[in-house]
Amino acid sequence: MSTTPTAPAGAATHQWRGVIEEYRDHLDLPAGTVAVTLGEGGTPLVRSEWLSETGQAEVWLKVEGQNPTGSFKDRGMTTAISVAVHEGAAACVCASTGNTSASMAAYAAKAGLTPIVLVPSGKIAAGKMAQALVHGAQVIQVRGNFDDCLRMSRGLADHYPVALVNSVNPVRLEGQKTASFEIVDRLGDAPDVHLLPVGNAGNISAYWLGYKQYAERGRATRKPVMRAFQAEGAAPLVTGRVFPDPETKATAIRIGNPASWRLADAAAAESGGGFAALPDERILAAQAELARRDGVFVEPASAAGVAGFLQDLEQGISYAGRQVVVTVTGHGLKDTATALEWFGEVPQVVVDADIEAAAKAAGLV
Numbered sequence: 144m145s146t147t148p149t150a151p152a153g154a155a156t157h158q159w160r161g162v163i164e165e166y167r168d169h170l171d172l173p174a175g176t177v178a179v180t181l182g183e184g185g186t187p188l189v190r191s192e193w194l195s196e197t198g199q200a201e202v203w204l205k206v207e208g209q210n211p212t213g214s215f216k217d218r219g220m221t222t223a224i225s226v227a228v229h230e231g232a233a234a235c236v237c238a239s240t241g242n243t244s245a246s247m248a249a250y251a252a253k254a255g256l257t258p259i260v261l262v263p264s265g266k267i268a269a270g271k272m273a274q275a276l277v278h279g280a281q282v283i284q285v286r287g288n289f290d291d292c293l294r295m296s297r298g299l300a301d302h303y304p305v306a307l308v309n310s311v312n313p314v315r316l317e318g319q320k321t322a323s324f325e326i327v328d329r330l331g332d333a334p335d336v337h338l339l340p341v342g343n344a345g346n347i348s349a350y351w352l353g354y355k356q357y358a359e360r361g362r363a364t365r366k367p368v369m370r371a372f373q374a375e376g377a378a379p380l381v382t383g384r385v386f387p388d389p390e391t392k393a394t395a396i397r398i399g400n401p402a403s404w405r406l407a408d409a410a411a412a413e414s415g416g417g418f419a420a421l422p423d424e425r426i427l428a429a430q431a432e433l434a435r436r437d438g439v440f441v442e443p444a445s446a447a448g449v450a451g452f453l454q455d456l457e458q459g460i461s462y463a464g465r466q467v468v469v470t471v472t473g474h475g476l477k478d479t480a481t482a483l484e485w486f487g488e489v490p491q492v493v494v495d496a497d498i499e500a501a502a503k504a505a506g507l508v
């Protein structure tokens with residue numbers, strides 16, 4: 144017998160099956176595409192008491208760091224790799240600021256494809272680089288930025304037998320839009336406002352697609368205002384001009400010429416939202432405060448939505464009485480070096496193996 148059961152007989156019926164099987168009816172995938180899944184999606188929506196109180200609003204965090212490789216990219220990678228396999232690919236390629244490459248490497252490993260990764264040299268957080276290497280990717284460091292890497296990935300896919308799995312591949316957005324479905328399914332309707340970081344702009348485009356489809360299909364009665372945030376040093380969507388040399392400590396969104404620029408502009412315009420830029424200090428402060436107040440440790444770029452919410456409040460934009468979802472896109476463990484910079488020198492409290500000494504050091508006496 145050669146059937147492939149999705150779960151062992153007798154397994155719990157509530158086991159999450161990954162975004163393709165959970166939402167297949169709503170995804171535009173070739174008929175018969177077999178899911179290559181690591182169980183992505185189904186991530187928690189955590190209420191933030193801190194942000195709710197600060198903004199007199201109902202604020203929820205969509206914690207995407209809980210995906211299998213620690214970022215939202217897994218939602219689009221299960222669809223992209225599944226379709227690549229369906230179409231007979233043997234190798235896949237992507238440009239990345241780190242998370243896409245980590246995700247692609249894992250799903251390619253699972254599918255038996257050869258993963259090829261192009262990253263800006265010296266600008267990838269160590270955790271993400273480790274993920275790509277450990278999963279067996281051929282990691283090529285490019286003397287250039289993400290935008291150069293994306294141009295090269297497209298070129299490789301045009302001229303060689305490798306499948307391009309960046310979010311310029313529409314199949315990626317099919318998977319990523321499932322985050323909107325989960326939010327609506329959990330809250331019972333779409334929120335008033337959705338906040339998120341934006342870099343290459345695939346994610347905001349995917350969320351908007353998901354919200355629109357759920358509204359069209361009667362699963363939601365409304366659509367949220369989409370408001371997205373960039374770092375000041377890499378803010379093409381805010382300023383309307385390409386940043387030839389983007390720079391920010393939030394390396395995941397260090398992008399000067401987003402591929403989905405047009406779709407992101409449409410999402411902002413159609414939803415009545417927009418874009419704003421943040422200084423790095425605000426992004427890093429929001430990262431630290433989110434970890435301390437809400438117990439949610441995210442990487443720097445992932446804190447941009449939270450930083451944006453706080454900056455908006457300071458600038459007089461009111462969220463009072465609104466239901467707000469903030470996507471925090473990736474896990475803090477991806478980039479511990481930047482997180483530890485909060486402390487300047489990492490605090491080292493060393494004592495003898497003695498209870499009194501520990502009590503004293505802990506400030507209990």
Ligand code: F0G
Nearest residue numbers: 239240242243342343344345346472473
């Ligand atoms: N947050 C994180 C943690 C990311 O890794 C990215 C993008 C974004 C936000 C922005 O999402 O590009 O869809 O607007 N990372 C890509 C990568 C570029 O290569 O991992 P976007």
